Amino acid sequence: MNVHNEVMDPERTGLGEPQPVQMISPSGERLSPNGYELDTLEITDLMTMYRSMVLLRRFDQEATALQRQGELGLWPPCLGQEAAQVGLARALRPQDFVFPSYREHGVALARGLRPRDLLRIFRGVSHGGWDPAAHNMSTYEIVIGAQTLHATGWAMGRKFQGLTATGDPDQDAVAVACFGDGATSQGDVSEALTFAASFEAPVLFFCQNNHWAISEPTTLQTRVPLSRRGEGFGIPGIRVDGNDVLACYAVVREALERIRSGEGPMLIEAETYRMGAHTTADDPTRYRSAEEVEQWRQRDPIQRVRTYLETSCGVSREQFDEVEADADEWATTVRRDCLELPDPEPDAFFDHVYAEPHPLVEEERRGYADTWNCCTRGTRDDGHDHYGTRYRRRGERTVEHHHDRGRGHQPGTAQGPRGRPQGRAVRRGHRRPGWRLPDHGRAAEGLR
Ligand SMILES: Cc1ncc(C[n+]2csc(CCOP(=O)(O)OP(=O)(O)O)c2C)c(N)n1
Numbered sequence: 001m002n003v004h005n006e007v008m009d010p011e012r013t014g015l016g017e018p019q020p021v022q023m024i025s026p027s028g029e030r031l032s033p034n035g036y037e038l039d040t041l042e043i044t045d046l047m048t049m050y051r052s053m054v055l056l057r058r059f060d061q062e063a064t065a066l067q068r069q070g071e072l073g074l075w076p077p078c079l080g081q082e083a084a085q086v087g088l089a090r091a092l093r094p095q096d097f098v099f100p101s102y103r104e105h106g107v108a109l110a111r112g113l114r115p116r117d118l119l120r121i122f123r124g125v126s127h128g129g130w131d132p133a134a135h136n137m138s139t140y141e142i143v144i145g146a147q148t149l150h151a152t153g154w155a156m157g158r159k160f161q162g163l164t165a166t167g168d169p170d171q172d173a174v175a176v177a178c179f180g181d182g183a184t185s186q187g188d189v190s191e192a193l194t195f196a197a198s199f200e201a202p203v204l205f206f207c208q209n210n211h212w213a214i215s216e217p218t219t220l221q222t223r224v225p226l227s228r229r230g231e232g233f234g235i236p237g238i239r240v241d242g243n244d245v246l247a248c249y250a251v252v253r254e255a256l257e258r259i260r261s262g263e264g265p266m267l268i269e270a271e272t273y274r275m276g277a278h279t280t281a282d283d284p285t286r287y288r289s290a291e292e293v294e295q296w297r298q299r300d301p302i303q304r305v306r307t308y309l310e311t312s313c314g315v316s317r318e319q320f321d322e323v324e325a326d327a328d329e330w331a332t333t334v335r336r337d338c339l340e341l342p343d344p345e346p347d348a349f350f351d352h353v354y355a356e357p358h359p360l361v362e363e364e365r366r367g368y369a370d371t372w373n374c375c376t377r378g379t380r381d382d383g384h385d386h387y388g389t390r391y392r393r394r395g396e397r398t399v400e401h402h403h404d405r406g407r408g409h410q411p412g413t414a415q416g417p418r419g420r421p422q423g424r425a426v427r428r429g430h431r432r433p434g435w436r437l438p439d440h441g442r443a444a445e446g447l448r
C-alpha cells in the first residue's frame with residue numbers, strides 16, 4: 001500500500017498535489033517554468049552554488065565522522081538537503097533574519113558562521129554557539145516549531161516600528177522561519193501562521209519537507225500537501241523541488257521580494273529528502289526501505305547541477321576536481337576547529353541569565369561552584385563528597401565507602417552486591433574507584 005498516494009489522493013482530499021517548481025530536472029536538463037526567469041544568473045553563479053553544496057556536504061560528512069569518533073555528542077546531518085538550504089541562503093539579503101531549526105547548516109555557513117560556531121553546541125561546550133545579532137541568524141532551535149513564533153514576533157516588531165515595506169530594498173527585512181514537515185503538526189506553527197497572517201507580518205515560512213520526522217513519514221502528518229497548509233490562514237503557498245538549487249533560489253527570491261514590498265507572509269514547501277539519519281543517534285534502516293532511499297539518490301541535488309554544468313555549460317573535469325580538493329581542505333579546517341574548541345568555564349551558564357548581574361543568580365553560581373569543587377576534587381575537607389562518599393586524594397590508595405546521605409552505610413542500597421554503587425547512589429553521582437572526569441571536565445581544574 002502506498003500511504004502517500006492514498007492520503008494525498010486528489011479525489012479524496014479535493015486538493016490535489018501542486019506540481020513543484022523545477023528549473024533543473026533530476027537528469028540535468030534546464031527547464032523554464034512560467035514566471036521564474038533567471039536572466040542575470042551567469043554560469044559562474046551556478047558554479048558558486050554547486051561549490052557551496054559540495055563544501056556543505058563535506059562539512060556535514062566531517063561532522064558526522066567527528067561524532068562517530070566521540071568528538072561531538074550528537075550531529076543532525078543535512079545530507080540531501082543541500083539545494084534547499086543553499087538556494088534559500090543565496091536569495092537572502094543581509095538585513096533578513098533567519099530563525100532556523102537544528103539542521104540548517106547550509107544556511108548558517110552562508111550567513112558567515114564558522115564551522116566551529118556550528119559545532120560548539122554539539123560538542124557540548126556552549127549552549128548557543130554564536131551571536132544572533134552578528135549574523136542575523138538566531139541560534140539553533142531544538143523545540144520543534146518554536147522558531148516560527150520567534151520569527152513572527154520579530155517580523156511583527158519590524159512592522160510596528162515602521163521598518164517594513166518602506167520601499168527601500170536595502171532596509172526592508174524579512175524574517176525567515178525554517179522548519180520541517182513534522183513541525184507543521186505543532187501548535188506553535190499554527191499560532192505563528194495565525195499571527196503572521198493577521199498582522200501581515202513580513203515572514204517567509206520555509207518548510208523543508210524531507211519526508212520524515214524522525215521515524216514518522218510526512219504522510220502521517222498531513223492530509224493535504226504542505227504547500228497548502230497556509231491557505232486556511234490566508235497565507236499563500238508554493239511548492240518547489242527542494243533538490244533543485246536554481247528553483248529554490250528563484251522561488252525564494254520572488255517570495256522575499258513580495259513579502260518585502262508589504263504583501264504579507266508566504267509559505268514555501270521545499271520538497272526534499274533526508275538522505276541520512278535523523279541524527280547520529282538514529283538508525284533509519286529500522287523504519288524506511290533501501291528502495292525509497294535509492295529512489296531519492298537518483299534525484300541528488302548536487303549531481304543534477306554537475307550534469308547540467310558538464311553537458312550544457314562546458315565545465316571541465318578539472319574544475320570539478322578543484323572543488324573536490326577545496327572541500328577536502330575545508331574538512332581539515334572543520335576538524336581542526338572542532339578539536340581546538342576551548343572548554344567553557346564550568347559556571348559559564350550563569351553568565352547570560354540576565355543582561356545585568358543578579359544577586360540570586362550570583363548566589364546560585366557560588367553554590368554551584370561549591371558543589372563542582374567538591375565533586376571534581378572528590379573531597380570535602382574531611383575527604384568525602386556531599387553524599388558522604390570518600391574519594392582518593394592524589395597519591396592515596398582508594399578505600400571506598402558508600403553512605404546514604406546522613407544515614408550512614410546502607411549495605412544493599414547505596415552499595416551493590418559487589419561493592420559497587422547502584423540505584424539512587426549512582427544517580428546521585430557516586431563514583432566507582434578509578435572513576436575519572438571525562439576530558440571535558442578538565443575545565444574543573446580552574447575551580448580547584
Ligand atoms: C516540541 C518538541 N516535540 C518533540 C521533539 C522531539 N523531536 C525532535 S526532532 C523531531 C522531528 C522533527 O521533524 P521535522 O519537523 O520533519 O524536522 P527534521 O528533523 O525532519 O528536519 C521531534 C519530534 C522536540 N524536539 N520538540
Ligand SMILES: [Mg+2]
Pocket residue numbers: 180181182208209210211212213214
Ligand atoms: Mg522532516
